[in-house]
């Protein structure tokens with residue numbers, strides 16, 4: 001099997017180029033061009049500046065990207081969800097969202113997910129494997145072939161906390177060669193607190209997003225069975241420590257599930273827990289997943305929930321659903337693709 005070019009460390013890439021008869025100095029430019037969305041195979045843009053012979057020799061042993069966009073579902077809001085095929089035949093999803101200064105990509109970190117959140121499509125079949133660092137980089141490279149990506153959110157399939165090694169390897173490359181520094185990267189996790197502490201301890205920097213969903217330990221444990229026994233307030237304390245250690249802000253995600261965690265009392269408890277903390281609340285109405293026993297919250301409930309949080313002085317926003325119009329929730333396109341395969 002051919003080796004993905006972005007799986008090479010910068011120094012390796014330079015010696016590979018030299019061996020193929022190109023200047024090793026092209027390696028850095030080539031990596032940048034790939035991460036910017038260029039494809040030397042299809043579009044031998046002058047920026048690649050590889051002699052033809054050298055390119056052909058490289059293409060005998062290497063692929064510029066190992067994953068490809070197999071299906072693209074554009075939504076009226078301009079977002080597009082991609083079904084990306086990996087070299088071993090597995091599939092993941094990634095979404096590109098438009099925006100003048102905020103064009104962003106929602107990336108996966110695993111094939112499937114082991115967290116088993118009861119309301120989420122990504123974990124329906126468990127986890128198949130972790131993505132490698134170059135597969136994380138290649139999601140950016142491939143999505144940028146379709147349009148700009150200025151921010152990343154690791155909110156696609158998978159639990160970043162279970163694949164920190166690959167994320168830790170990809171982030172410096174994204175920062176140095178992909179124009180995506182810590183201010184432009186958000187990583188979402190269900191915890192536990194030790195995972196968040198580990199992120200800080202190994203020096204990762206990004207905006208942390210904590211999937212909280214409830215302050216009731218037992219209810220949260222029902223919703224996220226793999227996180228049973230985790231005390232929600234301990235998670236918030238870990239997010240505060242992350243903020244103190246990295247100087248980066250954090251946000252708290254709360255998926256509103258109709259009749260489950262969307263009452264005024266829930267809102268008040270959430271506001272109380274956030275008091276004195278510097279985290280921002282990001283609410284989202286549950287995006288229906290066929291077959292799962294939840295309901296979208298009523299508009300009145302969402303309004304009342306927000307109202308309570310505003311009254312209590314919380315920093316809060318209601319997030320629009322990513323890629324909603326075309327594809328609904330995370331994991332559904334992949335689930336549909338494997339069902340029809």
Ligand code: SAH
Nearest residue numbers: 120155158159188189190211253286287329
């Ligand atoms: N495993 C990580 C990152 C992936 S999920 C985490 O859980 O944080 C990213 C966010 O999408 C999480 O907050 C998750 O709870 C939320 N989510 C999953 N399914 C959803 C759905 N059907 N509707 C709305 N949000 C959903």
